[in-house]
Each structure stands twice: as C-alpha cells, then as structure tokens.
Amino acid sequence: MKALTWTGINEVSVEDVAEPQLLNDHDVILKIRQTVTCGSDLHLIGGYVPFMRAGDVLGHEFMGEVVEVGKAVTRRKVGDRVVVPSFIGCGSCWYCKKELYSLCDNGNPNPGITEGLWGQSPGGCFGYSHAMGGYAGSHAEYMRVPYADVGAFLVPDGVSDTRALFASDSVTTGWTGADLGGVQPGDTVAVWGAGAVGQMAARSAMLLGAEQVVVIDRIPERLQQVRQFIGADTIDYTAVEVTAELRERTGGRGPDVCIEAVGMEAHSPGPAGVYDQVKQQLRLQTDRPTAVREAIRACRKGGSVFVLGVFAGMVDKFPLGAMMNKGLTVRGAQQHGQRYLPRILDHMQKGELVTEHLATHTMPLIDGPRGYEMFKAKTDGCVRAVFTP
Amino acid sequence: MALTDLLNRVTTRATSVASGAGSAVLTAVQHNRLPGIGGASVTDDPAVSARRWRAVTVCVPELPGPFPELDALGPRIEVRTTPAPRDLGTELAARFPAGGSSDEIGELRAALRRTKQLIETGEVLRVDPQPHGHRKKTPQGAALEGVAQTAPREGVL
Known part of the structure; x- marks a missing residue:
C-alpha cells in the first residue's frame, strides 16, 4: 500500500x-x-x-x-x-x-x-x-x-x-484544553493560536458556556475563519499589544482562562522571537514558549492557563514569579x-x-x-x- | 577488496556501534542527574538500587497471582503485593534481595510492565511488525533503533 x-x-x-x-x-x-x-x-x-x-x-x-x-x-x-x-x-x-x-x-x-x-x-x-x-x-x-x-x-x-x-x-484537543482549563459559564477565555486546535478550543469554550472568547494570531485568513465559523472575537498580535487589548476587554482583570494552542515553534516578532530562535537552534532550549509566557502575563489573578500546544523538553525565561504571585493554575495535557x-x-x-x-x-x-x-x-x-x- | 565492499563493511560496523550506543545513551539518560531531565530513581546508590523494590500499581482490587512473567526470572526474585490507597488498585512489587545486575533489573522492569498489562487488559501490547518505508542505514537511525529496543527494559521503574 x-x-x-x-x-x-x-x-x-x-x-x-x-x-x-x-x-x-x-x-x-x-x-x-x-x-x-x-x-x-x-x-x-x-x-x-x-x-x-x-x-x-x-x-x-x-x-x-x-x-x-x-x-x-x-x-x-x-x-x-x-x-x-x-x-x-x-x-x-x-x-x-x-x-x-x-x-x-x-x-x-x-x-x-x-x-x-x-x-x-x-x-x-x-x-x-x-x-x-x-x-x-x-x-x-x-x-x-x-x-x-x-x-x-x-x-x-x-x-x-x-x-x-x-x-x-483538533476538536478533542481543543475540548480538553477548555474543559480541563476550567472554563465556566460567563468566563472570558483567550486562545493563543488560530490553527485548527485553537479554533476548536475557542468553539469548545463557547459550548461550555464562556461569555467572551478571543483568539490571538497574525494570519488574516485564520482570524477570518475564527470570526466566520467559530463566532469568536480576534486579535492580530502584529497590530496591537495583546495584554493591553485583553485588559481593556475584561474590565482591567484579564481573561479567566488562557489557552495556549501554539506549541514549541511559536512565532514571535521583535527581539524576544530572535532570542528564542537562537537559543533553540543552539540547543540551549528545546522549545520556544512565547505564547505561554504571554498567556501567563495576560491571565487574571487566580486564573487558569492551559498549555495545549505540544512541547518536548526545556524552555527558557519561564515566568515562574508571575505564575506564583498571581496564584495561577497552570495545567497541560495531550x-x-x-x-x-x-x-x-x-x-x-x-x-x-x-x-x-x-x-x-x-x-x-x-x-x-x-x-x-x-x-x-x-x-x-x-x-x-x-x-x- | 572493492571500494563498495569496504564502504559497506564500514557502514555496517558504524550502524552496529551506533545501535549499541543508542541503547547506552538511553541507559545513561536514566542515570543522569542533570536538573530537570531523567529519572535518577534507579541510581540513587548502585548497591541500594540493585536491591530496591520496583513496583507497578495494577488497577484491580486483588492480585492473587501466580505471576508467570515474574516467575520466569527465577528464584532469586522476591515478590509482594500490597493494597494501594483509595481506588488505585494493588501494588505489585518485585526485587532481587541479593542484588541484581543492570540487565536483570531491566528484565524485571519489563516483566512487571507485562504483568500489569496482562492483568489489566488481558494482552501484552505489540507494535511490530508494522508498516514502514525504507530504513536508511545511518548511524543516527541505528542509534534510535537501539534506544527503542532498550526502552521496554529502561525507565525509572
């Protein structure tokens, strides 16, 4: 065959x-x-x-x-x-x-x-x-x-x-993130990544009762799909500052649940992206955790961050202090x-x-x-x- | 000797060495103490490790035995079962009281895993033979094959 x-x-x-x-x-x-x-x-x-x-x-x-x-x-x-x-x-x-x-x-x-x-x-x-x-x-x-x-x-x-x-x-992975991320009726949920898994995480969050769902990416046709087929809002991270935009949309709190659906080869503009690329190519870190960092920073105090993208090994500059001091729940799963x-x-x-x-x-x-x-x-x-x- | 024959011999030798190296690398990974990588539970102290109980938790309320996979390792091993907390099932543990070699402990790990599978699912999961394309004979590929062959006998168990 x-x-x-x-x-x-x-x-x-x-x-x-x-x-x-x-x-x-x-x-x-x-x-x-x-x-x-x-x-x-x-x-x-x-x-x-x-x-x-x-x-x-x-x-x-x-x-x-x-x-x-x-x-x-x-x-x-x-x-x-x-x-x-x-x-x-x-x-x-x-x-x-x-x-x-x-x-x-x-x-x-x-x-x-x-x-x-x-x-x-x-x-x-x-x-x-x-x-x-x-x-x-x-x-x-x-x-x-x-x-x-x-x-x-x-x-x-x-x-x-x-x-x-x-x-x-795609759907089962997205649903896993929304459910184990603890999405509750009335929540605001932010999803990093508008690929198939991110779109399905957003749709799953809506079916679980989320009131406001926002998907973050830079690819216009994917963001268009989110608006047209999923019915969620979108943020183009190359055009606006994501954490500021999310704060504005949530009365200054930040999203209740942040779902990362990007993974170990995250794209990132600016010096942070170059830093991660260089360290990954030098094998000083195996994975690029750009979206995870941003999700932890954006999440409301006491909120939940779910790592749904695939990671394999070590990352650098993980914001452990933000995670601890903001009382976040960080979880992941296949x-x-x-x-x-x-x-x-x-x-x-x-x-x-x-x-x-x-x-x-x-x-x-x-x-x-x-x-x-x-x-x-x-x-x-x-x-x-x-x-x- | 024709040049192609020589190259073939060199390649065969290199892949053979690499396969052994792959196996050794996996073993080494289990024994390292780099922060954040590996298990290290197998190498706390070589003398202690050689005698340590190694256990799987089987999701059944009782384990009456017998355990043919463990029995096949001979009379030098000791086996015990203990109820696990809550609804976790029963702990099945085995060890070489007088100490086991690295190979023997590898066989013990594999036997414990097979026993757990047989009790829980009624079968030992197989993965070969299965479809695959051309396996290029490269040292990296041979090393990975060595890793995969060793994997059922390695780990933190």
Whole structure:
C-alpha cells in the first residue's frame, strides 16, 4: 500500500509499504477515508523531536472504515465508519478509568524513553515518533488501531467524513484544553493560536458556556475563519499589544482562562522571537514558549492557563514569579479524546460544531509532500491539508 | 577488496556501534542527574538500587497471582503485593534481595510492565511488525533503533 513517511529532517515521501496486520486481539484494521496534517507533525518533520526513524509513517488525525476485527473486539464490526483519537488508551488502567486517556499506563510500548525524559511515561500516540510508542501513522491506505472497543467511535449519520475527521484530534484537543482549563459559564477565555486546535478550543469554550472568547494570531485568513465559523472575537498580535487589548476587554482583570494552542515553534516578532530562535537552534532550549509566557502575563489573578500546544523538553525565561504571585493554575495535557468524543459527535450532528472549513486543501495521499509544504509555509491560505488515500 | 565492499563493511560496523550506543545513551539518560531531565530513581546508590523494590500499581482490587512473567526470572526474585490507597488498585512489587545486575533489573522492569498489562487488559501490547518505508542505514537511525529496543527494559521503574 501507499504511505507517507518521514525520510529525514524536512523530508517526507510517499512509499510502498507493507499492509498492517492484527497484532493483538483488541485491534481493528481501518481503511483510511481521510487523514490530515497537524501542526505537531511539523515538530517531528523538522527534527525537533529526535525520535523519528527514516521510514516511519506519519499521521495521527484520521477517520476510516473498519475492514478487519480482532477476536476480542465486541463493540465494532466490519463496515463501521469510525473516528479514533490520536492517543491510545487501554480503558482498563487507573488513568483510563479516570478518563485521563492520554496518560494511559499501557498504551506506550517504549516507556523507557519518556520516563527518562519526563520522569513518567504518558500514553502512546499514532504516528508520533518512537518516544510515543513507535506506532505507524494514518497517512496510509490502511492502519492498525489497538484497543478498538475503547478508541474507535461510530460516526453518526449526517456527520460528513471531513467534519468527523477533526474529531480525531483538533476538536478533542481543543475540548480538553477548555474543559480541563476550567472554563465556566460567563468566563472570558483567550486562545493563543488560530490553527485548527485553537479554533476548536475557542468553539469548545463557547459550548461550555464562556461569555467572551478571543483568539490571538497574525494570519488574516485564520482570524477570518475564527470570526466566520467559530463566532469568536480576534486579535492580530502584529497590530496591537495583546495584554493591553485583553485588559481593556475584561474590565482591567484579564481573561479567566488562557489557552495556549501554539506549541514549541511559536512565532514571535521583535527581539524576544530572535532570542528564542537562537537559543533553540543552539540547543540551549528545546522549545520556544512565547505564547505561554504571554498567556501567563495576560491571565487574571487566580486564573487558569492551559498549555495545549505540544512541547518536548526545556524552555527558557519561564515566568515562574508571575505564575506564583498571581496564584495561577497552570495545567497541560495531550488530549483525552475518548472522554469527550460522544459529546463532540453529538454537537457535530446537531450542527453546533463545524470543522469543514479547516480542510482548506484536499488532495490524494500521493500529493502528501506537496500538502505538507503548503501547510508548513501556510501558502494559499492553507489551514490544513487533508489526504484521501 | 572493492571500494563498495569496504564502504559497506564500514557502514555496517558504524550502524552496529551506533545501535549499541543508542541503547547506552538511553541507559545513561536514566542515570543522569542533570536538573530537570531523567529519572535518577534507579541510581540513587548502585548497591541500594540493585536491591530496591520496583513496583507497578495494577488497577484491580486483588492480585492473587501466580505471576508467570515474574516467575520466569527465577528464584532469586522476591515478590509482594500490597493494597494501594483509595481506588488505585494493588501494588505489585518485585526485587532481587541479593542484588541484581543492570540487565536483570531491566528484565524485571519489563516483566512487571507485562504483568500489569496482562492483568489489566488481558494482552501484552505489540507494535511490530508494522508498516514502514525504507530504513536508511545511518548511524543516527541505528542509534534510535537501539534506544527503542532498550526502552521496554529502561525507565525509572
């Protein structure tokens, strides 16, 4: 079958690879109907997460049709149209029972790597390096999904493939940030990043009852999408001073909840951006935390900052003093998609949560390398490139 | 010897060394004491570490045993189970009372993880064989393969 693979730093290719097979009794095999680029793939492709092996199949946001079922699978059958969260949860360990699925004790077969890096191992993730389990990703014609009874969710009638596709990661990640960030009815929520995850964090906050939601970015077409499809306000950080603007919009308090949906390759104008770029290239820090710093500074006293963008290691100039003295709650997580997908799919079926506009470019898998080029450079208004194997 | 043969030999040797180095790097990372990186719980003191209880918490109220994965390590290990606080389940711990080598402790970690998985999910999760493209034979790639092969036996457990 065809699959899109990482072949070296800033190189991806479409190759002929073996088809996946059932390896465990709780597995299913999916025929991928749609699979999509994600900003966090760029960290892998660019070599910022140094646990990729040439030939690894990329992709962790996908939906498809069940074509083969392991003998212990009871809730899924051949022919089911399903969406699957990018993080792999067994459903049986303490973390899964607490609905903290991305912290699954059993989903990462390579726990020694992340225990070494972080002191504990989170769960595994499809197509996301050998540090996160070394699973083959979704940019392929077929894909193996372990623990299918826990992670493969039926797509309701009336929900299009493209709408459901983003429930695999963008929406579930956004919802995780809004929910665990503690959004309450009446809150003001600021979201850094108007990519798919930021947009979905904003929409999730609105569905959880936030009164005012503001999304911060610099890309005009993305900010336009926020206003048109999400119904949130926007701030162009290249045109105004973000913290002053947020203070003005919140009676001088600052947002109740600040969600960072940017990650380790944050763009920043001015000397701070140059500083972070230089330190990252010299490997004196692994990640650029520009938006996290600003979120901590902007947040109201006693408020909540949620780190939703992907970070891998160390950052510099973390405003620990502001965090401590302002009494902030700072939290982060990969997505706990299995916890939220039933509600998300229900909102999608009712038309309250739409995602089709994110798929600005749809193309065959064979054009995947071009799709990633456009996505990385944000050319032609590319928000996400969707591949149809 | 043809030049290509020589190059192939050199490359093969380099990747072999790199694979071993990758494994060693992962082990070293677990043992470092740089601020903010790594676990260090395995190297508090080599003599203590060799005898320390290593435990997983299994999310079931009781663990009656037997534990074939641990039994396979032979009579030199000691096993105990203890109720965990609240709803966390049961702690399953094992150690080499007379001290274990680094390799033996690695096998103990892997056996504890497999035991936990078998009890909680009924299976040991596999990841290979699976689809992949061309694996270029580079020292970096071989080093990563060494890291991945060692990872189930490494960590702070």
